Amino acid sequence: MTPEGEKKRWSMIFALFCAFVLCNLDKVNMSVAIVPMAQSFGWTSIEKGLVQSAFFWGYAFTQIPGGYLASKYGGKFVLFAGVMLWSFGTLIAPACAHFSFTALLVSRFLVGLGEGVAPSAATGVLAKGVPGSQRSAAVTATFGGLDVGSLSGLIVAPPIILFLGGWAAVFYLFGALGFIWGAWWALCYMRDKSTDARDTPEEVAAKAAAPEKAEDPIPWGAFFKNKSFWALMAAHFTWNYFSYGLLAWLPSFLSSALNVSLSKSSFLSILPYLATVGMTLIVAPTAAKLEAGGMTRTNVRKLSQTLCFTGGAVCLSAVAFVVNSTPPEAVTQTTVITIMTLLSIGFGLGAWVRTGLFCGHQDISPKYASIMLGTTNTLAAVASTLSTFFTGYFFSITGGNWALSLFLPIAFFQVVSTLIFMMWDSTPVDFDAIQAEGKLKAA
Known part of the structure; x- marks a missing residue:
């Protein structure tokens, strides 16, 4: 170009x-x-x-x-x-x-x-x-x-x-x-089509040798048989459970568990998002340098998602420990600083989801990236609703325990999703060919 x-x-x-x-x-x-x-x-x-x-x-x-x-x-x-x-x-x-x-x-x-x-x-x-x-x-x-x-x-x-x-x-x-x-x-x-990526000579030759149908059926079956697709599903569910659960409940947590005023809790709620924006500035250059330095794209994605979820799980578990060991009447300025530091680190590491999960759909299939993201984001939207509801439900049945209702469930999902994401492979997948092969076998 x-x-x-x-x-x-x-x-x-x-x-x-x-x-x-x-x-x-x-x-x-x-x-x-x-x-x-x-x-x-x-x-x-x-x-x-x-x-x-x-x-x-x-x-x-x-x-x-x-x-x-x-x-x-x-x-x-x-x-x-x-x-x-x-x-x-x-x-x-x-x-x-x-x-x-x-x-x-x-x-x-x-x-x-x-x-x-x-x-x-x-x-x-x-x-x-x-x-x-x-x-x-x-x-x-x-x-x-x-x-x-x-x-x-x-x-x-x-x-x-x-x-x-x-x-x-x-x-x-x-x-x-x-x-x-x-x-x-x-x-x-x-x-404007001038911004579209150009096919390489090899891609042009491949398309000429095997022209694509005007209307290929969406290979849903091939999607759900692919392990990398399931890794994306798990990661997207957990990402939304984390991000929307905390977006909805963080001000309430800061107000009730840390005994701060509503105006101060609104200000403190900004700090983790500020950390995320700051980390975002270095995530992409770092991922690009790792790939340019010889790390495979698959391992870049795995590393990114591991930093995002494992780092978040450690930070949220630490917050849970501090909250459980400190009743509201015993909260000090040091307690507030400790919790906000942990939350900011956890949110900041969350920025690595941009070079993990959100690159994954395009890695394995540029052709079907939009449809696959729509599918994984449907499950993620369900997670957003569940995190908002179940945090309140767990808070009620645990007698107001923030660790058990908010932080530890998220940390659990993050650990499980990290393990599932180890199946990830960035190698592009020809889902149309897999679907066609499945139909031939069925016939």
Whole structure:
């Protein structure tokens, strides 16, 4: 690719990064705004829970369809449609809230529908437009926008609510930003094929010798017979159980277990995400250097996922030990510093998921990367809902034990997923050939 084309490719990746910043801004906005909204509308805790969960109903619904649509119509168009849909849902949320509670749930459902196609669509764009040697950097840059979006939302949403017109202003501003992004993407990247990766001469010759069918059936059976695919399923489930469980419950934990004020707990909640953003800056260059230095891509992925989950399990287990040995009335400043340091390290190591799990779908099949990500992310969306529900359930039946309800279950999943990921192999898989061979044997 020419230097100009290479520059255009990375500017497109920056646009993808911005889309994922917006993606998590529009998740976090409700987490912050729901406090004044509940006061304004007199919601019960059950109604607050329904509002928070409505997003995930839509999010889980479009994971596999999003992968299929991205494969059929192209990731660039599907991502554009997704951002427009979730921005529309965000923009109309204030009007829906004033109209009826059901209308508000529908608006959050629309946000989830739009955001549900984003991971698969972006994966399809990257699989088609980025060569394997640049995959770690491109995937890390793109999905790193999620961490920046969470951090930015937690920082900017409170002052917007306080000084720029109340809770409705958050939805108006974030929704408008989505439409601005859509105009940028449509004008500069959506129909531009100059950023697509070029086939090597060997790939061109192979395609000429064995031309691909216009419409290959999706090889679902071949996916589920592949050990690397199951490694991705386990890792994605655990990643969402960890990330969304802590996103939902961390402020409550800090307030009740560490006996800090709600305002201070909101500030402390930012620190782990700040650590994640900081670690993200070094993850991709390090992974690229390891691969350039002779480490196989398979071992780079295994190392990345091991650092992410094993490191996280150690840190969360240590937090559980400190919490169990320190009742709230005995908490000191040293206790708070120790726990926040452990959580920040655990979250920071989580950034290695970008060069592990989130590169894996493209490694084994650029052609079906979008569909596979949609499939694994469906299970991950279920994990998000389960982690939020079961943390509260376990907290109730254990008499308020944070170690048993939040930290140790996550650590358990992380250890198990690390062991499963040892099956991982980055070697590309011809799923169509496996499916065809299976049909021949059956016949």
